[in-house]
Amino acid sequence: MSDRPSPDDGLSxxxxxxxxGLAVSGARPGLAEYVRxxxxxxxxxxxxxxxxxxxxxxxxxxxxxxQVATPLLNALVYFLIFGLILNADRGMSREVYIPFLVTxxxxxxxxxxxxxxxxxxxxxxxxxxxxxxxPRASLPxxxxxxxxxxxxxxxxxxxxVAVGFGSYPRLSWLLILPVLVLQFLFNTGLALIMARMGSxxxxxxxxxxxxxxxxxxxxxVMFSIPVMLADHPKWIADILQWNPAAIYxxxxxxxxxxxxxxxxxxxxxxxxxxxWAALVxxxxxxYFWKAEERYGRG
Amino acid sequence: MAESHIPTVIADELHIVYxxxxxxxxxxxxxxxxxxxxxxxxxxxxRKVHAVKGVSFIAYRGEAIGLIGSNGSGKSTLLRAIxxxxxxxxxxxxxxxxxxxxxxxxxxxxxxxGERNVILGGLAMGMSREQIRERYQSIVDFSGxxxxxxxxxxxxxxxxxxxxxxxxxxxxxxxxxDVLMIDEALATGDRSFQKRSEARIRELRxxxxxxxxxxxNNKSIRDTCDRVxxxxxxxxxxxxxxxxxxxxxxxxxxx
Numbered sequence: 001m002s003d004r005p006s007p008d009d010g011l012s013x014x015x016x017x018x019x020x021g022l023a024v025s026g027a028r029p030g031l032a033e034y035v036r037x038x039x040x041x042x043x044x045x046x047x048x049x050x051x052x053x054x055x056x057x058x059x060x061x062x063x064x065x066x067q068v069a070t071p072l073l074n075a076l077v078y079f080l081i082f083g084l085i086l087n088a089d090r091g092m093s094r095e096v097y098i099p100f101l102v103t104x105x106x107x108x109x110x111x112x113x114x115x116x117x118x119x120x121x122x123x124x125x126x127x128x129x130x131x132x133x134x135p136r137a138s139l140p141x142x143x144x145x146x147x148x149x150x151x152x153x154x155x156x157x158x159x160x161v162a163v164g165f166g167s168y169p170r171l172s173w174l175l176i177l178p179v180l181v182l183q184f185l186f187n188t189g190l191a192l193i194m195a196r197m198g199s200x201x202x203x204x205x206x207x208x209x210x211x212x213x214x215x216x217x218x219x220x221v222m223f224s225i226p227v228m229l230a231d232h233p234k235w236i237a238d239i240l241q242w243n244p245a246a247i248y249x250x251x252x253x254x255x256x257x258x259x260x261x262x263x264x265x266x267x268x269x270x271x272x273x274x275x276w277a278a279l280v281x282x283x284x285x286x287y288f289w290k291a292e293e294r295y296g297r298g
Numbered sequence: 299m300a301e302s303h304i305p306t307v308i309a310d311e312l313h314i315v316y317x318x319x320x321x322x323x324x325x326x327x328x329x330x331x332x333x334x335x336x337x338x339x340x341x342x343x344x345r346k347v348h349a350v351k352g353v354s355f356i357a358y359r360g361e362a363i364g365l366i367g368s369n370g371s372g373k374s375t376l377l378r379a380i381x382x383x384x385x386x387x388x389x390x391x392x393x394x395x396x397x398x399x400x401x402x403x404x405x406x407x408x409x410x411x412g413e414r415n416v417i418l419g420g421l422a423m424g425m426s427r428e429q430i431r432e433r434y435q436s437i438v439d440f441s442g443x444x445x446x447x448x449x450x451x452x453x454x455x456x457x458x459x460x461x462x463x464x465x466x467x468x469x470x471x472x473x474x475x476d477v478l479m480i481d482e483a484l485a486t487g488d489r490s491f492q493k494r495s496e497a498r499i500r501e502l503r504x505x506x507x508x509x510x511x512x513x514x515n516n517k518s519i520r521d522t523c524d525r526v527x528x529x530x531x532x533x534x535x536x537x538x539x540x541x542x543x544x545x546x547x548x549x550x551x552x553x
Contacts, residue, residue: 130378296384
């Protein structure tokens with residue numbers, strides 16, 4: 001049938017495509033157009049994250065109750081080991097230390113699970129990537145959003161713990177919102193970066209738990225960095241305190257806990273928190289977009 | 299046939315290569331894997347599967363094109379490349395608008411109710427919430443899921459495989475497409491559902507510019523297609539009118 005006589009005979013494929021306005025299939029759109037596509041898929045991104053969240057516990061007898069029970073048990077385990085056995089609460093009263101620990105665990109888990117979900121976002125959803133057309137960044141962003149919703153459940157536990165240890169709701173609790181927004185942006189950027197790397201090297205899924213655990217112990221989740229490192233050179237504590245995980249944890253503690261004042265925060269803490277968020281979110285998005293047309297190859 | 303001179307899909311010397319990690323087993327595979335990660339560039343220890351080798355064709359508006367060939371001959375891979383879902387190794391595919399593969403399997407989640415899956419699947423295909431609300435009832439009716447009680451509010455993992463397949467097809471077929479590609483979708487469901495889906499595919503064909511159909515069922519190819527591409531080992535073996543190509547193909551397969 002292709003040998004039917006036509007005025008188009010003798011044109012090369014590229015010329016023919018240009019004549020009828022055909023575009024290369026699967027080509028990467030420009031950055032602005034890509035963002036527009038993403039915006040068009042915002043309902044899908046939200047629905048996908050909620051679906052993942054619901055599906056997680058749908059086979060359990062207690063069902064969605066686990067959304068709250070899991071973080072609660074998590075906090076309990078850490079309290080048992082670091083609070084009761086190891087006495088890591090140096091320099092803090094019990095009323096401060098327990099909400100301090102629980103906040104640290106929840107805030108760090110938020111970043112940790114976003115990274116882990118990011119690594120598998122493309123590599124673990126190849127079926128979806130190979131079957132349907134959508135901007136691929138939808139997947140890591142959707143997974144980060146799922147973790148944010150998970151954290152909101154954990155916040156319920158956190159509020160109860162805070163009130164239980166004498167930190168009552170006050171004006172500074174409003175600061176929780178900007179901290180969450182900044183940390184979410186940071187996590188999303190990180191998930192995008194990990195998604196691209198994980199799609200090329202799926203082995204990262206095996207490696208990342210160790211990296212994340214190292215990061216957790218270095219970020220002062222269960223101890224105060226300045227107190228713990230008091231007899232070491234000051235620059236070590238400085239570096240650890242300026243790392244994004246520690247920054248977001250400390251800001252959240254400052255907002256939430258009564259006895260945890262601004263003397264525990266490094267200088268320019270809000271600027272650093274905003275800087276990390278902007279840098280990683282924008283950088284991660286561009287980095288992910290650069291390989292858009294290559295996702296889905298085995 | 300005058301309007302059929304407007305091309306909608308042009309494939310130009312298209313090559314598709316899959317890369318499979320760790321398929322080369324045996325001694326030294328761990329070191330090979332390590333050097334693969336450390337050394338970027340020419341990958342060692344990665345098996346390449348050359349699935350489509352230099353296929354060229356032009357599809358015109360209003361055509362229904364069947365793709366035939368034995369298992370593993372590259373038919374599904376070719377469809378995915380046309381849809382822009384698999385990157386080309388060499389060569390190019392030009393298309394008019396966004397071709398879509400008929401299928402939402404991968405977007406659906408077994409732990410969610412049929413109801414939520416209809417919405418999720420629709421959103422995954424790029425429909426808006428309003429479009430889904432409008433078509434929701436017709437999707438459910440078409441699937442026939444509710445004929446035996448209120449199954450749509452149960453999780454999909456409780457469905458029989460036939461019911462799940464029917465729901466998947468109903469969701470996928472709810473959207474209108476410019477260039478539509480169907481991968482053996484006709485074989486799902488019981489007899490009455492097959493009739494209904496064949497009718498729906500004819501409808502989609504009328505609305506779509508061009509239809510591609512992959513099937514091992516020569517009868518459904520004969521019923522729906524007027525042109526057939528025959529792929530064998532990733533190469534285009536024959537391209538022509540349905541009867542001509544099917545006659546050769548049946549001779550080849552010894553039917």
